[in-house]
Amino acid sequence: xxxxxxxxxxxxxxxxxxxxxxxxxxxxxxxxxxxxxxxxxxxxxxxxxxxxxxxxxxxxxxxxxxxxxxxxxxxxxxxxxxxxxxxxxxxxxxxxxxxxxxxxxxxxxxxxxxxxxxxxxxxxxxxxxxxxxxxxxxxxxxxxxxxxxxxxxxxxxxxxxxxxxxxxxxxxxxxxxxxxxxxxxxxxxxxxxxxxxxxxxxxxxxxxxxxxxxxxxxxxxxxxxxxxxxxxxxxxxxxxxxxxxxxxxxxxxxxxxxxxxxxxxxxxxxxxxxxxxxxxxxxxxxxxxxxxxxxxxxxxxxxxxxxxxxxxxxxxxxxxxxxxxxxxxxxxxxxxxxxxxxxxxxxxxxxxxxxxxxxxxxxxxxxxxxxxxxxxxxxxxxxxxxxxxxxxxxxxxxxxxxxxxxxxxxxxxxxxxxxxxxxxxxxxxxxxxxxxxxxxxxxxxxxxxxxxxxxxxxxxxxxxxxxxxxxxxxxxxxxxxxxxxx
Numbered sequence: 001x002x003x004x005x006x007x008x009x010x011x012x013x014x015x016x017x018x019x020x021x022x023x024x025x026x027x028x029x030x031x032x033x034x035x036x037x038x039x040x041x042x043x044x045x046x047x048x049x050x051x052x053x054x055x056x057x058x059x060x061x062x063x064x065x066x067x068x069x070x071x072x073x074x075x076x077x078x079x080x081x082x083x084x085x086x087x088x089x090x091x092x093x094x095x096x097x098x099x100x101x102x103x104x105x106x107x108x109x110x111x112x113x114x115x116x117x118x119x120x121x122x123x124x125x126x127x128x129x130x131x132x133x134x135x136x137x138x139x140x141x142x143x144x145x146x147x148x149x150x151x152x153x154x155x156x157x158x159x160x161x162x163x164x165x166x167x168x169x170x171x172x173x174x175x176x177x178x179x180x181x182x183x184x185x186x187x188x189x190x191x192x193x194x195x196x197x198x199x200x201x202x203x204x205x206x207x208x209x210x211x212x213x214x215x216x217x218x219x220x221x222x223x224x225x226x227x228x229x230x231x232x233x234x235x236x237x238x239x240x241x242x243x244x245x246x247x248x249x250x251x252x253x254x255x256x257x258x259x260x261x262x263x264x265x266x267x268x269x270x271x272x273x274x275x276x277x278x279x280x281x282x283x284x285x286x287x288x289x290x291x292x293x294x295x296x297x298x299x300x301x302x303x304x305x306x307x308x309x310x311x312x313x314x315x316x317x318x319x320x321x322x323x324x325x326x327x328x329x330x331x332x333x334x335x336x337x338x339x340x341x342x343x344x345x346x347x348x349x350x351x352x353x354x355x356x357x358x359x360x361x362x363x364x365x366x367x368x369x370x371x372x373x374x375x376x377x378x379x380x381x382x383x384x385x386x387x388x389x390x391x392x393x394x395x396x397x398x399x400x401x402x403x404x405x406x407x408x409x410x411x412x413x414x415x416x417x418x419x420x421x422x423x424x425x426x427x428x429x430x431x432x433x434x435x436x437x438x439x440x441x442x443x444x445x446x447x448x449x450x451x452x453x454x455x456x457x458x459x460x461x462x463x464x465x466x467x468x469x470x471x472x473x474x475x476x477x478x479x480x481x482x483x484x485x486x
Contacts, residue, residue, distance in 0.1 A: 042172020060219025109460025124364025
């Protein structure tokens, strides 16, 4: 691709896109729809659901259901728009690629690196948390089982992508099965259908909103980013056999099931446990899931939930090694990262990119263990702010590119109620940002991420000009061979 052509892709949107990311033909394409669907479900069902659900319930009371409904609707809309773009232009760079197509190289650079940074921070948290729990099991320092798991997942991610897909499929399947089991047991408890139990009635739903609108708003802040992670499925779709068809099926299957899992779980918890007894759980024994299952006299429930929480953490860690490595691979083809990250193995795996992800994951772990506390809190609390920027970028890209993609006839997935619902989604996300400014902890997130995004945008503008002058390969989307599978 010539430099002029590459710059045109950023300036004029979708028209130039089909010729891009020629390097992507080197990646594997062994993922199937079932892998993507389960990966999407599993990515959004993490340890935060099992341990953090009580925070929102404590803040809003049973009215936290309204907070989840609002947050869930926004995420469903964002994912629908991302699915629309991904089905039309499958790309390993996903929303960063679409931001670049819509607004130019600076937007793709800033959104891509912001998301990469967020995933790296989360990876460190997950492997540290999993290692601590496993260390207690075996009476050793947490870094020992953590290191063993890192080595295991390194091996998994260095083999063909289908192996990663199978591994992540079964990890996610276990998490989803636990949620379904929890919902079944919870419903039986609510209606008094288990031996020795009476129907619980609706006592725990009164008062419904003990802290009023302010409580619901606080609950919204606590739950708004619980669905984060689901967007990883669009990165993986680029390595499926038929990317456009796979992402269409996966997005349709995932978004509503996620809503059911979250709302169903919270509804059961609110029915069975008084909101005043709930808050953030530091250990599995305090998890509302553990407490509900304990009401059913299930033996060994604490140990069982510890295993599930560890699996949730390791599953997310595995998926994020994959996602960060593919983002780095995509960056290298756009001139936003060194060229050696383009290299792939005989298994069609970007070895250098995987290695880079692991190195920075270790740095993230080191920051948690030995870094200054203020710096740690600043970095790790920025995750919500990063997601907010990413979601806004996805919606803005869809609004900008929709007419061009529609004119090409390449939309197999369409956002409902366009452009009204996308605009309302922007309003909702901006309102959430304003709400965050009134919360001391969340305010720091917004300010930190705003500054980081501004700096990345400026750097992206500079890199884009340098690449244009040097004739860099600013590729963005899958090659025509793969697009013909649509």
